[in-house]
Amino acid sequence: MVEPPSLDAASVFPPGEITGPGLRVFPLDGLMFAAVAARRGRTVELAATIQATFGVALPDGPSQAESGGLSFIGVGPGAWLAVGSDPALATRLAEAGQGLAAVVDQSGAYGLLAVEGAAARALLARAVALDLDPEVFGERGAAVCAFGHLGVVLWRAPGSDGFRMALQRSTAADAWRHLAHAAASLKACG
């Protein structure tokens, strides 16, 4: 009898990066995602538990908070997307949030892109209908929004002027083409 095979994980994005003047778009591999939804009326307790266990203050509303490489992005009332490198992210969150939140592993559902550089806003303006000016979409800015015709979760990269964009796996190839198209325009037009 042979050992059960172990399955290899496939990456969300095609290999490589998209670059241009003042622009670098690249996948952030090895990250885990989990959806967290507070049980009815337990948001305050959940926030206290998350603070105590992970040292992150759960954001209230469309914004993000990060500590020690673990980010929580507000994606709806009482709903967050957690992103971190802990391979057991969803399990640990579920344990901590027992009775306080529904936690679902979404590590296969999303891929994360870093959009960095002085031209990041100019690039995103080609597909995102949001005012990303730093005075409007500040350091803790986050939004569930459309990138072209695709649904994405977009937030400011902690500690940098760049952005993070979580894309659904099924749409990653589409988004990648759109980004490449926009970057080519940036390169040609400045």
Add this chain to the structure above:
Amino acid sequence: MSAQPFRLATGGAIDRGSTTRFAFDGEAYAGHPGDTLASALLANGVRLMARSFKYHRPRGALTAGPEEPNALVELRTGARREPNTRATAAELYDGLEARSQNRWPSLQLDVLALNGLAAPVLGAGFYYKTFMWPRAFWERVYEPAIRRAAGLGRAADAADPDTYEKVHAFCDVLVIGSGPAGLAAALAARRAGARVILCEEDFSLGGRLIAEAQEIDGAPASAWAEAAEGELRADPKVRVLQRTCVFGVFDGGEYGALEKLADHLAAPAPGQPRQRLWKIVARRAVLASGALERPLVFPGNDRPGVMLAGAARAYAHRFAVAPGRRAVVYAASDDAWRTAADLAAAGVDVAAVVDPRPDLPASLRQAAERIGAEVLVGGTVMAALGAPCLRRVEVRAASGRIAAFRCDLLAMGGGWTPLGGLASNLGHRLTWSPERQAFLPLDLPPGMAVAGAVAGALTLTDCLADGVRRGAEGAADAGFHAPSSTPLRGGEEAGAGPAYWPRPGTKGMAFLDFQNDVTAKDVELAVREGYRSVEHVKRYTTLGMATDQGKTSNLNAHALTAQLSGLGMEAAGAVISRPPHQPVAIAAFAGHSRGLDFRPTRHTPAHAWALAHGAVMTDSGAWKRASYFPRQRADGPVEDWLQAAVREAAAVRAGVGVCDVSTLGKIDIQGPDAGALLDRLYANRFSNLAVGRARYGLMLREDGLVLDDGTSARLAEDRWVMSTTTANAARVMQHLDFARQVLWPTLDVQAISVSEQWAQFAVAGPRSRELLQALFGPTLDLSNRAFPYMAVAEVRLGETPVRLFRLSFSGELAFEVAVPAQYGLALARTLMAAGGPFGVTPYGLEALSILRIEKGHPAGGELNGQVTAGDLGLGGLMSRKKDFIGRVLAGRPGLIDPDRPTLVGLRACEPSQRLRTGAHLLAPGVAATAEADAGYVTSTAYSPALGGWIGLGLLRRGPTRHGEVVRAYDPLRGGDGEVVVCPPVFVDPEGGRLRG
């Protein structure tokens, strides 16, 4: 250079240091950077540029801007050929190739100019009156012939090779137009601290500041414009967009603008979009679109050489081109008189200045007489003559004397019309101002202000002051504080003076709308025939309906209508202007969304696996799914879809197949009240389902019709996973959120879409258990006893978590295996490897469809939004012991009528006879009428199990008619044959195989 005989020796905003080569109708010419095609042609002495739309009249440039109705040309060649481009707005580039259009055999000699001879009978309404009979002739004979004769150039016949893009922008103050008012507004708003976007349609900023010889605070106005542009461009909080036309105003402070990035280049640079569509969201907007000069209306006013006075000045000042050698100025507005002095300064011999208005200030007359021009106050131009270009003007003096002047330029100025169209995009009508003799945008869309000439200001000083005021106000409204500033002063200027409008009774061909060849007589005819509303006159005569949207013609026609109808200007009103202000290519609206990117595409995690097995993919909503996996046949060509699908379906019934079902919607539902919510969502009960089991459920809409079906599995006491059809995944998620958040917010239940998280494969067929047992090893007991039909388990394959479901869509012993999506591709390959010894076959949607039709499972064709549970034979699922969404309305008499078409199986009487979806069901021998319609075929398949064509259908009183023969009538595809009505489950009705 001598090749540009009309180029002035000095001046102009052109780069004399370099030469731009271009061609018009095959002739080579030279111009300079900074030229438009029209200015370069005029510099070369080319005045005849086009033929008109209807009468093929010779035409030259009327204007020096984007409002041009006459000088429409074809630019470029091949795939980039672009008809109807305004030569007056086309920026010259090296290698530009332009051709005249709508003429044959040449621009000089155009045979269809004979249409002009027939003009007396081709007036307004001619087509409506003439080509009515016989009616059938309109589409086949008249319209094609008329379209051939009335040309607007030829579109490119190859696909557009360029790319386009859309960009979003946000600002505090958007300034539309960069003339004196616009520049002043942008500076004032920015100096107050606002984020500013300034849009200018032209390739140069400045508007009239660069088209006139004017001064601001004692310095040339063009220098002030240059300094203002420098200040704005240097500011990171200002975005200056030249070559950008704001084409529409939309709700909520949204503005559409089109930026032409590469129209002034032979071809875009690699990666460079040709055009960019801006969606600008502005808290405040200042419309500083200026004003357009009106033509005067007299016979021959369309002849090449007849030009607007302001355009003649623009050619002289901005482009350093003498618009003629010898000119007559026809002024009906005080400011047009300045043209005489400006032309004289440019070396043009000004023969006469004619003004139809009596009693003008002596200062005007004196200035004209100083340059030696004959002055005819109270005179009118009777005719502009010459073929094809202007040679002579006949004038009737106030005394009645007829004077003739030899000339090649007639500069006419009928006064200025504020360009307020954008302000009426949201339905706000322009208001007649008796003082200003103009329609002004006084009733404005929210957030918009108007400044400068569009607001009725006449002089440079007034425009600058208005701009500063509106810019500062806009910034203040957006929350900024504007510092005070010193007013800017322009030089001394004449105003408009008394207004002059076209009079009824003009003889000959006097044009109002040059582009659509609408004459004063046409409007007079329309009014005689009873049209009073300017909107009706417009539609009857086609006035203002060409690509220029009547920018130079509408007001003259309104004035004529107002006089003839006796309504007066205020009552006659002005037409509403709708977007786009200038034509916008559809490609610009599409942006990135073309071809492959026309709409979003979703790939399943195992997409590459399907391709590797030769799958032919099909669209299933946004998803790409494997339709079938054709193989090379040993005895011949590659299988077609039917051969492949039949082989795949048969392989599943006989052995084992693998199908990617990752596209099905999947929703994770958790919380103490999850079961209660499911009971309310589904017609049947779920809360009593045991952990580790799945159940088929039917979901109704509130109106009692079927929304969707699928299975939900209970993973733990308070955790479920629901599956939906691919088509309804988003809809069901929405439905569930609505129920949770709006209908029953007190329930403690959370729902999260996990459609993207899980890759899922059906492993179906009598050998499916062997395959999985081989894969998972003996520690996992998949026997009927341990893992019966509808069992669910969470297991592991190596380190990977796996969800295993004993579900069957095919009616065979079958499982569904789900892994987190990142492992989906590996699992597909692993299943194929493990299935090798069992002859595993990948199967696609076509085979899936055969299998489910053989089992009578409803899917897309049946779940069409019009069926009840009872129609599908699933009435028994509807619980009588609990409430659920749709329960009450499902009991409406119309929905429980026993006559309703109900699900049946259909079998072709002649097995080889093809059944087609959509065929109507009729009693045999009955005429095929809508009244006799008894239902229709919803799904069809060739059944390898039955060796013939079968189908599902909705048939009146279906279940009572098993065994009957009915007619399947398909007039669209010529199908007509008899079918036997039968129960919808064709294969294994007892279900022994799936429980096996």
